[in-house]
Amino acid sequence: MAHSALTARALTRDFRGFRAVDAVDLEVADGSVHALVGPNGAGKTTLFNLLTGFLTPTAGRIEVGGRDITGLAPEKIARLGVARSFQITSLFGQLTCREHVELALAGDLGWKFWRSDKLLHRHRDQAMSLLDQVGLAEHAESTADSLAYGRKRALELALALALDPKVLLLDEPTAGMGVEDVDRTVDLIGRVRDGRTVVMVEHNMSVVGALADQVTVLQAGKVLVEGAYAQVRDDERVISAYLGEAHVAD
Amino acid sequence: MTTDVLPEVGRPARARAKRFARPALLAAGLIVAVWLPNGIYTGLAVDLLCWALFAVSVDLLLGYAGLLSFGHAAYWGSSAYATGLLAVHLGLPFPLAVLGGALTAALIAIPVGFLAVKRVGIYFAMVTLAFAQMIYFIANEWRSVTGGENGMQSVPRTLGSADLSDNYYFYYAALPIVLGGLWLAWRIVHSPFGRVLVAIRDNPARARALGYPVHRYKLAAFVLSAFVAGLGGGLFALAHQFVSLDTLHWTTSGKAVIMVVLGGIGTLWGALFGSSFVVVLEDSLSQADFASPGLLTGGIFVLAVLLFRRGLWGSVAAFFRRR
Numbered sequence A: 001m002a003h004s005a006l007t008a009r010a011l012t013r014d015f016r017g018f019r020a021v022d023a024v025d026l027e028v029a030d031g032s033v034h035a036l037v038g039p040n041g042a043g044k045t046t047l048f049n050l051l052t053g054f055l056t057p058t059a060g061r062i063e064v065g066g067r068d069i070t071g072l073a074p075e076k077i078a079r080l081g082v083a084r085s086f087q088i089t090s091l092f093g094q095l096t097c098r099e100h101v102e103l104a105l106a107g108d109l110g111w112k113f114w115r116s117d118k119l120l121h122r123h124r125d126q127a128m129s130l131l132d133q134v135g136l137a138e139h140a141e142s143t144a145d146s147l148a149y150g151r152k153r154a155l156e157l158a159l160a161l162a163l164d165p166k167v168l169l170l171d172e173p174t175a176g177m178g179v180e181d182v183d184r185t186v187d188l189i190g191r192v193r194d195g196r197t198v199v200m201v202e203h204n205m206s207v208v209g210a211l212a213d214q215v216t217v218l219q220a221g222k223v224l225v226e227g228a229y230a231q232v233r234d235d236e237r238v239i240s241a242y243l244g245e246a247h248v249a250d
Numbered sequence B: 001m002t003t004d005v006l007p008e009v010g011r012p013a014r015a016r017a018k019r020f021a022r023p024a025l026l027a028a029g030l031i032v033a034v035w036l037p038n039g040i041y042t043g044l045a046v047d048l049l050c051w052a053l054f055a056v057s058v059d060l061l062l063g064y065a066g067l068l069s070f071g072h073a074a075y076w077g078s079s080a081y082a083t084g085l086l087a088v089h090l091g092l093p094f095p096l097a098v099l100g101g102a103l104t105a106a107l108i109a110i111p112v113g114f115l116a117v118k119r120v121g122i123y124f125a126m127v128t129l130a131f132a133q134m135i136y137f138i139a140n141e142w143r144s145v146t147g148g149e150n151g152m153q154s155v156p157r158t159l160g161s162a163d164l165s166d167n168y169y170f171y172y173a174a175l176p177i178v179l180g181g182l183w184l185a186w187r188i189v190h191s192p193f194g195r196v197l198v199a200i201r202d203n204p205a206r207a208r209a210l211g212y213p214v215h216r217y218k219l220a221a222f223v224l225s226a227f228v229a230g231l232g233g234g235l236f237a238l239a240h241q242f243v244s245l246d247t248l249h250w251t252t253s254g255k256a257v258i259m260v261v262l263g264g265i266g267t268l269w270g271a272l273f274g275s276s277f278v279v280v281l282e283d284s285l286s287q288a289d290f291a292s293p294g295l296l297t298g299g300i301f302v303l304a305v306l307l308f309r310r311g312l313w314g315s316v317a318a319f320f321r322r323r
């Protein structure tokens, strides 16, 4: 079996007595694309927040490449090569797309308070090539605030990619995108997955089907089913979990 | 409006105007700074320099890191005392005394900042205030060193054989230090570090996800800001040749915040403008024997905040940008 890039063991998180993530075990094989699906409120984003240090687990542990990272600060985990995007677009409004990516690429240059900020342009070419990859080349000089929704999502992706992560966590990368943008994003993830491990929360089943090697279904904080896409798709319990949600949505 | 009708003509002209606006402003500022003690009485001119540094230091935190320090008198005042001690006991040339004072302030800011940056918003302000009160208390009790309520008397200001007893000459001797401090603040704001600070201010979670240790950046900003405040406080001690407990009082912290908010948060020019405005206003009120100048400055503060959301300078700048 392939080596595990990211492992969660009995990961649990309570919010004032409410158990949002309940003893989740997760093994993400090195180099795989692993999809995390499940109805709204299943605990997917909370799980991401635990894995990236934005929340501390109530119990359980997390390993990246065999190293225990439980309780590490988000910036430390990011520096260890685990990058994430946010479900709710999270950008620096006034900066341009290029400045966003330059900032993501800057790393330790950021300490230099005695140098001109033109120093960040050192990464201009690399920033432009990342923007090109996500289809934002023409918008390099637009502020994030002025971008349409789908483009903001693309910029989210560019920022995560700028860290050149070993493990890439994407929280609903295609949510709210038009068909064309979804296709481009699937294409992009398909390209950047080389040499990386990708964990993605995704509702769009055709995206999951196109990309995922392995699928974990969460429901009410627990792992409901895990397996290959075709296998999970036809699982009775998964169908009823999603039907249940549709029922509630009515 | 005209730019929309005649874009080819309007845009380059406006861009050119913008490109020249900054150097022109800088030149005007320098001319005023060089001329100042010839136009107003020299004691006031020196005070303007000191408070300019103090306000800029507070704006560095408030405007660029989004941190409201309500205890910055701790750094202004502790540098004033340290500068005074270095001048009295070691007889250091005054620039070295000021540098020593500012470094002392920065040193004190390390543990305070370390604890404060773990809090945000009003809680950050309260931690900074609490430590400032503690330092005030220590200075008050430690009479043998600080002179307690009597303050520290007859602080000398020396520079080789130069006679600096006249404020007119002291002003010009101090000006390079002040310009150096202002340059440092400008450099910080327009550095990679400054960019990261603004990013942290606008979206701390995202900055952390990009691998930036948010607490450490804020701490660095806090210490740098204390250093700049310390430059101002040290010069203030020398300017008056006396250090009073007031330099550590919470109302002194408040005054610096008022200067920044009044001038406009997040522009260094605004801090300069706000500090000059308040210093000159308080001076003219005390000249006029006005019973409670604090009341009037407070009233003007409230009005300015209500009328000019971006502060006096911010509103003027926005007005010109719109044209």
Ligand SMILES: Nc1ncnc2c1ncn2[C@@H]1O[C@H](COP(=O)(O)OP(=O)(O)O)[C@@H](O)[C@H]1O
Pocket: A015, A020, A038, A039, A040, A041, A042, A043, A044, A045, A046, A047
């Ligand atoms: N910070 C929080 N405080 C309290 N409850 C939370 C918090 N974050 C998430 N929850 C709850 O945890 C559950 C899982 O949420 P979330 O992880 O966002 O689900 P998903 O991403 O799968 O839609 C939800 O019921 C949500 O209300």
Ligand SMILES: [Mg+2]
Pocket: A044, A045, A046, A087
């Ligand atoms: Mg979610």
